[in-house]
Amino acid sequence: MSVKKVITRFAPSPTGFLHIGGARTALFNYYFAKSLDGEFHLRIEDTDKIRSTKEATDAIIEGLNWLGIPHDGEIIYQSANEKLHVKAAHKLLETEFAYKCYASSDELEALRKEALKTGKSFRSPYRDTKSTLKKPYTVRFRVPDGNTNIEDLVQGNINWNNANFDDFVLLRADGTPTYMLAVVVDDHNMNITHVIRGDDHLINAGRQAMIYNALGWTIPIWAHLSLIHGPDGKKLSKRHGALSVQEYKNMGYLPKGLKNYLLKLGWAHGDEELFFNESTITKIFSMDGVNSAPARLDFDKMDFINGQHIMKENDETLLSLLISTIDKQNKYQLNDILEKRLLNAMPSLKSRSKNIIDLTNQAEYLIITVPLQFTEKNKKIFQKNDAIKYLSALTSELKCLEELEWNNDNIQQVIKNYLELKNIGFGKVGQPVRMALTGGNPSPDLSLVLNYLGKTESLLRLQNIIDEYKDLIEE
Ligand code: GLU
Numbered sequence: 001m002s003v004k005k006v007i008t009r010f011a012p013s014p015t016g017f018l019h020i021g022g023a024r025t026a027l028f029n030y031y032f033a034k035s036l037d038g039e040f041h042l043r044i045e046d047t048d049k050i051r052s053t054k055e056a057t058d059a060i061i062e063g064l065n066w067l068g069i070p071h072d073g074e075i076i077y078q079s080a081n082e083k084l085h086v087k088a089a090h091k092l093l094e095t096e097f098a099y100k101c102y103a104s105s106d107e108l109e110a111l112r113k114e115a116l117k118t119g120k121s122f123r124s125p126y127r128d129t130k131s132t133l134k135k136p137y138t139v140r141f142r143v144p145d146g147n148t149n150i151e152d153l154v155q156g157n158i159n160w161n162n163a164n165f166d167d168f169v170l171l172r173a174d175g176t177p178t179y180m181l182a183v184v185v186d187d188h189n190m191n192i193t194h195v196i197r198g199d200d201h202l203i204n205a206g207r208q209a210m211i212y213n214a215l216g217w218t219i220p221i222w223a224h225l226s227l228i229h230g231p232d233g234k235k236l237s238k239r240h241g242a243l244s245v246q247e248y249k250n251m252g253y254l255p256k257g258l259k260n261y262l263l264k265l266g267w268a269h270g271d272e273e274l275f276f277n278e279s280t281i282t283k284i285f286s287m288d289g290v291n292s293a294p295a296r297l298d299f300d301k302m303d304f305i306n307g308q309h310i311m312k313e314n315d316e317t318l319l320s321l322l323i324s325t326i327d328k329q330n331k332y333q334l335n336d337i338l339e340k341r342l343l344n345a346m347p348s349l350k351s352r353s354k355n356i357i358d359l360t361n362q363a364e365y366l367i368i369t370v371p372l373q374f375t376e377k378n379k380k381i382f383q384k385n386d387a388i389k390y391l392s393a394l395t396s397e398l399k400c401l402e403e404l405e406w407n408n409d410n411i412q413q414v415i416k417n418y419l420e421l422k423n424i425g426f427g428k429v430g431q432p433v434r435m436a437l438t439g440g441n442p443s444p445d446l447s448l449v450l451n452y453l454g455k456t457e458s459l460l461r462l463q464n465i466i467d468e469y470k471d472l473i474e475e
Contacts (some may be wrong), residue, residue, distance in 0.1 A: 005037075005039065005191075006043065007190065008029040010026040013048065013051060015450045018244060020258075022198075026042075026067075026302045028225060028267070031423070042076070043190070044075060044181070047082070048179075049079070049293065063244070070279075076190065082084070084185050089171045098139050098170055101124040104135075121143070124140055138171060139171035140170065141211065143166070152202070152224055160203075162210070165210075180207055180211070195221070196223040198227055201224060202224045225290065228291060229295065252359070254355075254356070261306070264305070275309075303355065307354040307355075322349075322356065323339065338366070341452060349362045364442070366452060368438075371464055372439035382436070391462065398458070401414060411451055434449065436464070437461050437462070
Protein backbone atom coordinates (compact mmCIF):
# COMPACT_ATOMS: atom_id res chain seq x y z
CA MET A 1 0.00 0.00 0.00
CA SER A 2 1.47 3.35 -0.96
CA VAL A 3 1.45 5.95 1.81
CA LYS A 4 0.36 9.43 0.78
CA LYS A 5 3.15 11.98 0.97
CA VAL A 6 2.60 14.56 3.69
CA ILE A 7 2.30 18.07 2.25
CA THR A 8 1.83 21.11 4.48
CA ARG A 9 1.76 24.82 3.74
CA PHE A 10 2.13 28.18 5.41
CA ALA A 11 -0.39 30.57 3.89
CA PRO A 12 0.12 34.12 5.19
CA SER A 13 -1.80 37.13 3.92
CA PRO A 14 0.75 39.78 2.95
CA THR A 15 -0.89 42.60 4.84
CA GLY A 16 1.83 43.14 7.45
CA PHE A 17 5.11 41.87 8.88
CA LEU A 18 5.82 38.24 9.78
CA HIS A 19 4.17 37.97 13.18
CA ILE A 20 5.81 35.60 15.67
CA GLY A 21 2.55 33.66 15.81
CA GLY A 22 2.78 33.21 12.04
CA ALA A 23 6.42 32.20 12.34
CA ARG A 24 5.47 29.52 14.85
CA THR A 25 2.72 28.26 12.53
CA ALA A 26 5.25 28.06 9.69
CA LEU A 27 7.67 26.25 11.97
CA PHE A 28 5.16 23.60 13.04
CA ASN A 29 4.16 23.03 9.41
CA TYR A 30 7.78 22.77 8.41
CA TYR A 31 8.88 20.37 11.16
CA PHE A 32 5.76 18.27 10.87
CA ALA A 33 6.33 17.77 7.12
CA LYS A 34 10.05 17.16 7.53
CA SER A 35 9.57 14.70 10.37
CA LEU A 36 7.56 12.58 7.93
CA ASP A 37 9.75 13.14 4.86
CA GLY A 38 7.08 15.36 3.41
CA GLU A 39 6.98 18.76 1.73
CA PHE A 40 6.39 22.20 3.12
CA HIS A 41 5.07 24.92 0.80
CA LEU A 42 4.68 28.68 1.03
CA ARG A 43 1.52 30.25 -0.36
CA ILE A 44 1.08 34.00 -0.26
CA GLU A 45 -2.64 34.72 0.09
CA ASP A 46 -2.77 37.98 -1.80
CA THR A 47 -6.37 37.99 -2.95
CA ASP A 48 -7.17 41.09 -0.88
CA LYS A 49 -5.74 43.47 -3.47
CA ILE A 50 -6.21 46.57 -1.37
CA ARG A 51 -4.49 45.39 1.79
CA SER A 52 -1.81 43.14 0.26
CA THR A 53 1.55 44.81 -0.36
CA LYS A 54 4.86 43.86 -1.93
CA GLU A 55 6.67 45.12 1.22
CA ALA A 56 4.69 42.71 3.38
CA THR A 57 5.37 39.82 0.97
CA ASP A 58 9.10 40.64 1.06
CA ALA A 59 9.08 40.92 4.86
CA ILE A 60 7.44 37.49 5.18
CA ILE A 61 9.91 35.84 2.79
CA GLU A 62 12.85 37.57 4.46
CA GLY A 63 11.64 36.60 7.92
CA LEU A 64 11.30 32.94 6.94
CA ASN A 65 14.74 33.01 5.32
CA TRP A 66 16.30 34.57 8.38
CA LEU A 67 14.70 32.01 10.66
CA GLY A 68 15.82 29.22 8.38
CA ILE A 69 12.44 27.75 7.41
CA PRO A 70 12.96 26.76 3.78
CA HIS A 71 9.96 25.89 1.64
CA ASP A 72 9.80 23.31 -1.12
CA GLY A 73 9.09 24.33 -4.70
CA GLU A 74 8.15 27.76 -5.94
CA ILE A 75 6.21 30.26 -3.87
CA ILE A 76 2.53 30.06 -4.81
CA TYR A 77 0.69 33.37 -5.16
CA GLN A 78 -2.99 32.84 -4.53
CA SER A 79 -4.00 35.65 -6.90
CA ALA A 80 -2.56 33.61 -9.80
CA ASN A 81 -5.18 30.92 -9.16
CA GLU A 82 -8.20 33.17 -9.40
CA LYS A 83 -9.61 31.41 -12.47
CA LEU A 84 -9.62 28.11 -10.60
CA HIS A 85 -11.43 29.68 -7.65
CA VAL A 86 -14.09 31.13 -9.95
CA LYS A 87 -14.44 27.78 -11.72
CA ALA A 88 -15.09 26.07 -8.38
CA ALA A 89 -17.73 28.70 -7.50
CA HIS A 90 -19.48 28.03 -10.80
CA LYS A 91 -19.44 24.32 -10.14
CA LEU A 92 -21.07 25.00 -6.78
CA LEU A 93 -23.71 27.13 -8.52
CA GLU A 94 -24.40 24.32 -10.97
CA THR A 95 -24.76 21.76 -8.23
CA GLU A 96 -26.89 24.22 -6.23
CA PHE A 97 -24.55 24.22 -3.25
CA ALA A 98 -24.28 27.94 -3.98
CA TYR A 99 -26.65 30.60 -5.21
CA LYS A 100 -26.62 34.11 -6.61
CA CYS A 101 -27.53 36.71 -4.03
CA TYR A 102 -28.84 39.93 -5.56
CA ALA A 103 -29.32 41.79 -2.29
CA SER A 104 -28.24 45.43 -2.46
CA SER A 105 -26.15 46.87 0.34
CA ASP A 106 -29.25 48.51 1.88
CA GLU A 107 -31.12 45.24 1.72
CA LEU A 108 -28.16 43.44 3.26
CA GLU A 109 -27.96 45.86 6.12
CA ALA A 110 -31.64 45.40 6.91
CA LEU A 111 -31.28 41.62 6.70
CA ARG A 112 -28.28 41.67 9.03
CA LYS A 113 -30.15 43.77 11.56
CA GLU A 114 -33.02 41.35 11.35
CA ALA A 115 -30.68 38.37 11.82
CA LEU A 116 -29.16 40.07 14.84
CA LYS A 117 -32.59 40.60 16.37
CA THR A 118 -33.79 37.05 15.85
CA GLY A 119 -30.41 35.54 16.72
CA LYS A 120 -30.60 33.46 13.55
CA SER A 121 -27.79 33.10 11.04
CA PHE A 122 -27.89 35.04 7.81
CA ARG A 123 -29.93 33.49 5.01
CA SER A 124 -30.48 35.54 1.89
CA PRO A 125 -34.02 35.79 0.51
CA TYR A 126 -32.46 35.01 -2.89
CA ARG A 127 -31.53 31.56 -1.63
CA ASP A 128 -34.54 30.13 -3.41
CA THR A 129 -34.65 32.46 -6.44
CA LYS A 130 -34.37 30.33 -9.51
CA SER A 131 -34.54 33.06 -12.17
CA THR A 132 -31.56 35.13 -13.25
CA LEU A 133 -31.95 38.84 -12.58
CA LYS A 134 -30.17 41.64 -14.39
CA LYS A 135 -28.56 42.93 -11.20
CA PRO A 136 -25.11 42.64 -9.66
CA TYR A 137 -24.81 39.62 -7.40
CA THR A 138 -22.50 37.83 -5.02
CA VAL A 139 -22.23 34.05 -4.99
CA ARG A 140 -23.12 32.65 -1.60
CA PHE A 141 -22.71 29.19 -0.18
CA ARG A 142 -26.00 27.55 0.61
CA VAL A 143 -25.28 26.24 4.09
CA PRO A 144 -26.99 22.85 4.34
CA ASP A 145 -29.10 21.73 7.26
CA GLY A 146 -27.53 19.39 9.77
CA ASN A 147 -24.15 19.35 11.42
CA THR A 148 -20.53 19.65 10.43
CA ASN A 149 -17.97 17.61 12.24
CA ILE A 150 -14.20 17.73 12.09
CA GLU A 151 -11.45 15.80 13.80
CA ASP A 152 -8.67 18.20 14.76
CA LEU A 153 -5.22 16.93 15.75
CA VAL A 154 -4.92 19.57 18.47
CA GLN A 155 -8.47 20.55 19.40
CA GLY A 156 -10.01 17.09 19.16
CA ASN A 157 -13.46 16.44 17.78
CA ILE A 158 -15.42 19.59 16.93
CA ASN A 159 -19.04 19.63 15.98
CA TRP A 160 -21.07 22.59 14.72
CA ASN A 161 -24.74 22.94 14.12
CA ASN A 162 -24.88 24.35 10.59
CA ALA A 163 -27.69 26.65 11.66
CA ASN A 164 -24.96 28.71 13.31
CA PHE A 165 -23.24 29.47 10.00
CA ASP A 166 -24.26 32.36 7.76
CA ASP A 167 -24.63 31.74 4.04
CA PHE A 168 -21.14 33.07 3.39
CA VAL A 169 -19.87 34.73 0.25
CA LEU A 170 -17.74 32.76 -2.23
CA LEU A 171 -17.49 35.35 -5.02
CA ARG A 172 -17.80 39.08 -4.40
CA ALA A 173 -19.96 41.34 -6.58
CA ASP A 174 -16.90 42.17 -8.68
CA GLY A 175 -16.43 38.46 -9.36
CA THR A 176 -13.35 38.04 -7.16
CA PRO A 177 -13.12 35.00 -4.86
CA THR A 178 -13.12 35.28 -1.08
CA TYR A 179 -10.54 33.75 1.25
CA MET A 180 -13.04 31.05 2.29
CA LEU A 181 -13.28 29.64 -1.23
CA ALA A 182 -9.73 30.33 -2.41
CA VAL A 183 -8.12 28.50 0.50
CA VAL A 184 -10.10 25.32 -0.17
CA VAL A 185 -9.42 25.33 -3.91
CA ASP A 186 -5.71 25.99 -3.42
CA ASP A 187 -5.25 23.43 -0.66
CA HIS A 188 -7.00 20.88 -2.84
CA ASN A 189 -4.95 21.69 -5.94
CA MET A 190 -1.69 21.70 -3.96
CA ASN A 191 -2.55 18.26 -2.53
CA ILE A 192 -2.23 19.61 1.00
CA THR A 193 -2.67 16.71 3.41
CA HIS A 194 -2.48 18.65 6.70
CA VAL A 195 -3.67 22.19 7.41
CA ILE A 196 -1.80 23.45 10.47
CA ARG A 197 -2.70 27.03 11.41
CA GLY A 198 -3.80 29.29 14.25
CA ASP A 199 -7.03 28.43 16.09
CA ASP A 200 -8.48 31.78 15.02
CA HIS A 201 -9.25 29.81 11.86
CA LEU A 202 -10.96 26.92 13.65
CA ILE A 203 -14.45 28.20 12.83
CA ASN A 204 -13.36 28.57 9.19
CA ALA A 205 -12.56 24.86 9.16
CA GLY A 206 -16.29 24.26 9.67
CA ARG A 207 -17.17 26.42 6.65
CA GLN A 208 -14.35 25.00 4.56
CA ALA A 209 -15.32 21.42 5.41
CA MET A 210 -18.77 22.18 3.95
CA ILE A 211 -17.16 23.46 0.73
CA TYR A 212 -14.96 20.35 0.48
CA ASN A 213 -17.97 18.13 0.89
CA ALA A 214 -19.98 20.09 -1.66
CA LEU A 215 -17.17 19.78 -4.20
CA GLY A 216 -16.67 16.11 -3.40
CA TRP A 217 -13.06 16.66 -2.40
CA THR A 218 -11.12 14.93 0.38
CA ILE A 219 -10.93 17.04 3.52
CA PRO A 220 -7.35 17.56 4.76
CA ILE A 221 -6.37 16.75 8.32
CA TRP A 222 -6.72 19.86 10.45
CA ALA A 223 -4.53 20.99 13.33
CA HIS A 224 -5.44 24.33 14.89
CA LEU A 225 -2.74 25.68 17.16
CA SER A 226 -3.69 27.75 20.16
CA LEU A 227 -2.66 31.36 19.77
CA ILE A 228 0.28 32.89 21.56
CA HIS A 229 -0.67 35.07 24.50
CA GLY A 230 1.35 37.82 26.15
CA PRO A 231 3.16 37.30 29.47
CA ASP A 232 0.01 38.61 31.21
CA GLY A 233 -2.09 35.83 29.67
CA LYS A 234 -4.00 38.24 27.41
CA LYS A 235 -4.13 37.85 23.63
CA LEU A 236 -0.88 39.08 22.10
CA SER A 237 -1.24 42.65 20.93
CA LYS A 238 0.76 45.79 20.18
CA ARG A 239 0.65 46.58 23.86
CA HIS A 240 3.02 43.66 24.52
CA GLY A 241 5.51 45.00 21.97
CA ALA A 242 7.80 42.81 19.89
CA LEU A 243 5.30 41.26 17.53
CA SER A 244 7.37 40.81 14.40
CA VAL A 245 10.22 38.44 13.71
CA GLN A 246 12.21 41.49 12.53
CA GLU A 247 11.94 42.98 16.03
CA TYR A 248 13.41 39.85 17.57
CA LYS A 249 16.24 40.03 15.07
CA ASN A 250 16.87 43.63 16.08
CA MET A 251 16.83 42.66 19.74
CA GLY A 252 19.74 40.34 19.02
CA TYR A 253 18.10 36.91 19.12
CA LEU A 254 19.71 34.23 17.00
CA PRO A 255 17.39 32.62 14.47
CA LYS A 256 18.22 29.25 16.05
CA GLY A 257 17.33 30.57 19.50
CA LEU A 258 14.04 32.14 18.45
CA LYS A 259 13.13 29.05 16.45
CA ASN A 260 13.88 26.79 19.41
CA TYR A 261 11.82 29.01 21.69
CA LEU A 262 8.84 29.22 19.31
CA LEU A 263 8.92 25.48 18.90
CA LYS A 264 8.78 24.98 22.65
CA LEU A 265 5.90 27.41 22.85
CA GLY A 266 3.02 24.99 22.88
CA TRP A 267 4.95 21.84 22.09
CA ALA A 268 6.61 19.48 24.53
CA HIS A 269 8.67 16.41 24.01
CA GLY A 270 8.86 14.17 27.02
CA ASP A 271 10.49 15.86 29.99
CA GLU A 272 10.97 19.56 29.44
CA GLU A 273 14.03 19.46 27.22
CA LEU A 274 14.57 23.07 26.36
CA PHE A 275 17.45 22.97 24.00
CA PHE A 276 17.14 21.47 20.55
CA ASN A 277 19.31 21.33 17.53
CA GLU A 278 17.92 21.19 14.05
CA SER A 279 18.68 17.58 13.26
CA THR A 280 17.07 16.23 16.42
CA ILE A 281 13.86 18.19 15.94
CA THR A 282 13.10 16.72 12.52
CA LYS A 283 13.49 13.29 14.11
CA ILE A 284 11.34 13.82 17.18
CA PHE A 285 8.68 16.35 16.18
CA SER A 286 5.11 15.13 16.24
CA MET A 287 1.73 16.76 16.69
CA ASP A 288 1.14 14.58 19.77
CA GLY A 289 3.18 16.98 21.88
CA VAL A 290 1.19 20.06 20.84
CA ASN A 291 -0.75 21.60 23.69
CA SER A 292 -4.25 22.92 23.09
CA ALA A 293 -4.01 25.52 25.89
CA PRO A 294 -2.85 29.00 24.85
CA ALA A 295 0.89 29.46 25.12
CA ARG A 296 2.28 32.44 27.02
CA LEU A 297 5.30 34.41 25.90
CA ASP A 298 8.04 34.19 28.50
CA PHE A 299 10.99 36.44 27.78
CA ASP A 300 13.18 34.94 30.52
CA LYS A 301 12.79 31.52 28.95
CA MET A 302 13.45 32.97 25.52
CA ASP A 303 16.64 34.62 26.82
CA PHE A 304 17.73 31.42 28.48
CA ILE A 305 17.23 29.36 25.33
CA ASN A 306 18.89 31.98 23.15
CA GLY A 307 21.81 32.15 25.59
CA GLN A 308 22.26 28.39 25.20
CA HIS A 309 22.42 28.77 21.43
CA ILE A 310 24.89 31.65 21.71
CA MET A 311 27.10 29.50 23.92
CA LYS A 312 27.07 26.71 21.34
CA GLU A 313 27.52 28.97 18.30
CA ASN A 314 30.97 29.06 16.78
CA ASP A 315 33.16 32.06 17.57
CA GLU A 316 33.64 33.23 13.96
CA THR A 317 29.88 33.34 13.32
CA LEU A 318 29.36 35.34 16.50
CA LEU A 319 32.20 37.65 15.55
CA SER A 320 30.61 38.51 12.23
CA LEU A 321 27.24 39.19 13.94
CA LEU A 322 29.04 41.31 16.52
CA ILE A 323 30.89 43.27 13.85
CA SER A 324 27.73 44.02 11.90
CA THR A 325 25.95 45.17 15.08
CA ILE A 326 28.87 47.40 16.07
CA ASP A 327 28.98 48.83 12.52
CA LYS A 328 25.27 49.52 12.63
CA GLN A 329 25.56 51.29 16.01
CA ASN A 330 28.23 53.47 14.40
CA LYS A 331 29.91 54.30 17.71
CA TYR A 332 33.19 52.43 17.31
CA GLN A 333 35.51 51.94 14.38
CA LEU A 334 36.86 48.39 14.23
CA ASN A 335 40.19 47.30 12.77
CA ASP A 336 42.12 44.04 12.43
CA ILE A 337 43.65 44.27 15.91
CA LEU A 338 40.28 44.89 17.56
CA GLU A 339 38.58 42.13 15.60
CA LYS A 340 41.31 39.71 16.61
CA ARG A 341 40.89 40.81 20.22
CA LEU A 342 37.13 40.22 20.03
CA LEU A 343 37.59 36.77 18.54
CA ASN A 344 40.11 35.86 21.20
CA ALA A 345 37.73 36.96 23.95
CA MET A 346 34.67 35.32 22.37
CA PRO A 347 34.55 32.29 24.71
CA SER A 348 34.25 34.66 27.65
CA LEU A 349 31.90 37.09 25.88
CA LYS A 350 29.46 34.43 24.75
CA SER A 351 29.26 32.77 28.12
CA ARG A 352 27.98 36.07 29.52
CA SER A 353 25.47 36.98 26.80
CA LYS A 354 21.82 36.19 26.22
CA ASN A 355 21.66 37.85 22.81
CA ILE A 356 23.77 39.75 20.30
CA ILE A 357 23.00 43.18 21.79
CA ASP A 358 24.15 41.79 25.13
CA LEU A 359 27.25 40.46 23.42
CA THR A 360 27.93 43.92 22.00
CA ASN A 361 27.65 45.49 25.46
CA GLN A 362 29.90 42.82 26.95
CA ALA A 363 32.45 43.52 24.20
CA GLU A 364 32.57 47.27 24.71
CA TYR A 365 35.49 47.22 27.16
CA LEU A 366 37.59 45.58 24.46
CA ILE A 367 37.04 48.20 21.78
CA ILE A 368 37.00 51.51 23.63
CA THR A 369 40.07 53.58 22.97
CA VAL A 370 42.42 55.62 25.15
CA PRO A 371 41.72 58.06 26.71
CA LEU A 372 38.75 56.22 28.24
CA GLN A 373 35.76 58.27 29.32
CA PHE A 374 34.75 58.12 32.99
CA THR A 375 31.67 59.38 34.75
CA GLU A 376 32.23 61.70 37.73
CA LYS A 377 31.23 58.85 40.02
CA ASN A 378 33.74 56.49 38.42
CA LYS A 379 36.53 59.07 38.63
CA LYS A 380 36.12 59.03 42.41
CA ILE A 381 37.37 55.44 42.45
CA PHE A 382 40.84 56.68 41.46
CA GLN A 383 40.79 59.38 44.13
CA LYS A 384 39.90 57.03 46.97
CA ASN A 385 42.59 56.40 49.65
CA ASP A 386 45.67 54.93 48.06
CA ALA A 387 43.91 53.59 44.98
CA ILE A 388 46.21 55.22 42.47
CA LYS A 389 49.34 54.18 44.37
CA TYR A 390 48.24 50.55 44.35
CA LEU A 391 47.31 50.81 40.69
CA SER A 392 50.68 52.25 39.84
CA ALA A 393 52.59 49.66 41.81
CA LEU A 394 50.67 46.76 40.29
CA THR A 395 51.27 48.25 36.85
CA SER A 396 55.01 48.09 37.51
CA GLU A 397 54.71 44.42 38.49
CA LEU A 398 52.72 43.65 35.35
CA LYS A 399 55.27 45.42 33.19
CA CYS A 400 57.79 42.79 34.26
CA LEU A 401 55.74 40.03 32.66
CA GLU A 402 57.14 39.28 29.25
CA GLU A 403 54.72 39.52 26.33
CA LEU A 404 54.97 35.76 25.83
CA GLU A 405 54.11 35.10 29.46
CA TRP A 406 51.05 37.33 29.32
CA ASN A 407 48.39 34.73 30.03
CA ASN A 408 45.65 34.24 32.55
CA ASP A 409 47.61 32.06 34.98
CA ASN A 410 50.65 34.31 35.08
CA ILE A 411 48.57 37.46 35.41
CA GLN A 412 46.68 35.91 38.32
CA GLN A 413 49.99 34.98 39.94
CA VAL A 414 51.34 38.52 39.64
CA ILE A 415 48.20 39.94 41.23
CA LYS A 416 48.24 37.34 43.99
CA ASN A 417 51.90 37.95 44.81
CA TYR A 418 51.35 41.66 44.90
CA LEU A 419 48.37 41.39 47.27
CA GLU A 420 50.34 39.10 49.57
CA LEU A 421 53.36 41.38 49.55
CA LYS A 422 51.29 44.40 50.49
CA ASN A 423 48.97 42.40 52.68
CA ILE A 424 45.89 44.02 51.20
CA GLY A 425 42.55 42.71 49.95
CA PHE A 426 41.78 42.34 46.23
CA GLY A 427 39.16 45.14 46.24
CA LYS A 428 41.69 47.86 47.05
CA VAL A 429 43.65 47.29 43.88
CA GLY A 430 41.09 45.42 41.82
CA GLN A 431 38.54 48.20 41.78
CA PRO A 432 40.73 51.04 40.39
CA VAL A 433 42.56 48.71 38.00
CA ARG A 434 39.33 47.34 36.58
CA MET A 435 37.99 50.88 36.22
CA ALA A 436 41.16 52.03 34.46
CA LEU A 437 40.95 49.11 32.06
CA THR A 438 37.23 49.00 31.31
CA GLY A 439 35.92 52.52 31.85
CA GLY A 440 33.19 50.96 33.99
CA ASN A 441 31.82 48.79 31.18
CA PRO A 442 30.69 45.22 31.91
CA SER A 443 33.70 42.92 32.19
CA PRO A 444 34.74 39.45 33.34
CA ASP A 445 37.40 38.60 35.99
CA LEU A 446 40.22 41.10 36.15
CA SER A 447 42.86 38.63 35.00
CA LEU A 448 40.70 37.84 31.95
CA VAL A 449 40.30 41.54 31.20
CA LEU A 450 44.10 41.97 31.28
CA ASN A 451 44.59 38.81 29.27
CA TYR A 452 42.11 39.70 26.51
CA LEU A 453 43.27 43.30 26.24
CA GLY A 454 46.87 42.12 25.90
CA LYS A 455 49.96 43.58 27.46
CA THR A 456 50.35 46.67 25.30
CA GLU A 457 46.75 47.86 25.52
CA SER A 458 46.47 47.05 29.25
CA LEU A 459 49.61 48.97 30.12
CA LEU A 460 48.55 51.85 27.87
CA ARG A 461 45.22 52.20 29.66
CA LEU A 462 46.83 51.91 33.12
CA GLN A 463 49.57 54.38 32.26
CA ASN A 464 46.98 56.84 31.05
CA ILE A 465 45.36 56.89 34.47
CA ILE A 466 48.71 57.05 36.24
CA ASP A 467 49.61 60.10 34.14
CA GLU A 468 46.29 61.77 34.79
CA TYR A 469 46.44 61.26 38.55
CA LYS A 470 50.19 61.49 39.07
CA ASP A 471 49.71 64.25 41.66
CA LEU A 472 48.03 61.72 43.90
CA ILE A 473 51.07 59.43 43.67
CA GLU A 474 53.66 62.09 44.32
CA GLU A 475 51.95 63.57 47.38
N1 GLU B 1 -4.22 33.66 4.98
C1 GLU B 1 -4.67 33.28 6.27
C2 GLU B 1 -4.02 34.16 7.33
O1 GLU B 1 -3.02 34.78 7.07
C3 GLU B 1 -4.34 31.88 6.63
C4 GLU B 1 -5.18 30.92 5.93
C5 GLU B 1 -5.01 29.48 6.32
O2 GLU B 1 -3.95 29.12 6.88
O3 GLU B 1 -5.90 28.72 6.04
O4 GLU B 1 -4.53 34.23 8.41
